[in-house]
Amino acid sequence: MALLFSSKNDDPERWRDVLAQELPDLDFRIWTPGGENIGDPADIEFALVWGPKKGALKAFPNLKAILSLGAGVDHLDGKDLPEGIPVARLVDPGLTRGMREYVIYWTIHYHRRFGEYAAATAAKTWQQLPQADTCNRRVGIMGLGMLGADAAMHLTALQFDVAGWSRSPKTIPGVTCYNGDDGLADFLGHTEILVCLLPLTPETTGIINTKTLAQLPEGAAIINAARGPHVVDDDLIQALDSGHIQGATLDVFHIEPLPSDHAFWDHPKINLTPHAASITTPETAVLPVAQNIRRVLAGQTPEPLVDMDAGY
Template identity: 55%
Template sequence: MALLFLCDGEDADVWSAALRAEIDDLDIRVWPVGVGDPHDIDVALTWQPPRGVLASFPNLKAILSLGAGVEHILRDPELPPGVPVVRLIDPGLKSGMVEFVTMEVLAHHRRVSEYRAQQAAGEWRLLRQTLSRDRRVGILGMGHLGTACGEVLSRFGFPVAGWSRSEKDIPGIESFSGEDGLFALLERTDVLVCLLPLTPETEDILDATTLGALPPGAALINAARGMHVVDDDLINLLDSRHLSGATLDVYREEPLPPHHPFWTHPKIVMYPHAAAWTLPESASPVIADNIRRTRTGQKCIGQVDTRRGY
């Protein structure tokens, strides 16, 4: 039995050391040059695997994502059927996302971008401030990350509501679900946070219709996937002043092309997909646990419904 490490751009030596600190005799094969006999591979740890590669391992029993999302795995039309796909539920990644979302909600709430622009212009002017209890936050996607962000934001005094496929019961967070629930949430939201999984149903969900349903002056934070946002619609709503600003961590194409209008838009704050990182020191215990579970016939923590995409 061997683990396949199929993560282009990641340091295989660092990850191997961290994983062997959890399972000292773990056999790790690094794609593409160190795979050996493909029949040995029973678990794959991967991020953005090339099309068809995973189908070449006949004894594969689990596919573990090196991140919270799994769309990079599920989009492979040659994905081996019946093999469990597992998203990463990493306490470090969760902590990073909570920090990022809280930071950006507070930045929109306290009008940080406007004060920075005034500083650059040499302008001294107080901007009207709103109490946190009067700044309504809406979160799209109330899974592991969305719930954690909502719980922290509610402790700052923000009225928090969340939208998901099915209704949730989370103390202190108002729950919305379904298409009607989506627009009900949007209409009561001043800062919208997108943490949705990327599926065929959620692609392009943030378009002129949905973003236009937000109250005038609302702001957007997208830390999910770039394919959730229709870029031109977002720019039009910012230019018309219907939206006051947007924080973007993810994009349809990454790295973002140098001539994309997001780079120079005065109402957009950009990050290079940096909201929350998967770090070996926090993720390795979780990954090791799922390797053990796979090899003892137990269900992995974070196994997704491949039909739904999450």
């Protein structure tokens, strides 16, 4: 039983060690840039990957499952994958906790006006600012998958007024749920702090643009921890410069690392983090990966199964 590991971002040795504890008989093989040292391609039954080379996974005739090293699968193109092989995304409790922390931190940052206090401190100005109660602060989560639903429920526990928007109808206790194109404008009109946790699909690419930004209330804030292409960069900068949007926190970008000459770096209303909202940790992610391998070996389907046509 051989597994092929391929990722530019993840430490293969850490993954080898933690998987050996769960699956001692697993033959762990690391894909190098040239594809050397993986042995007989017919041995490979599982691929644990992030951003594999286009078409590379078609070279393994006995592949049983493709396991994503992250919650998203936009790094995979269905046209480049072997036909009929199931793809599962990663559901890692550590990844979920990390995203929850990030969303709560930056939501509170805008809710409590900590950016303004930081500026006042730099200017040696002592001034208390008006403060709203959480129950009167409207937070909107775009994307109600596992990460979005978890963030929404924990913000609700902090007594924020939480709404969510997704492509298909969802029901989450304590969260006002909107869906589809018809519900988007109402959702945005309700939202003072917008959190994007959408999957990246052709339908969601560029969803944060001049039109949707204008539908947010004056002084709204943006938190994007999903994917860079959800945002039309120039439209966001224009909305910030006009004052309609008070600030943005961005963890993801069209090009990563963010080019040094990008306007985001120097914009006074933008907070940047280097795609670090939530990072896959092998020590917490190994269990769902190992469970999926066992599931496939038992003739079952890996979970959660991805619809590559839908993109999630």
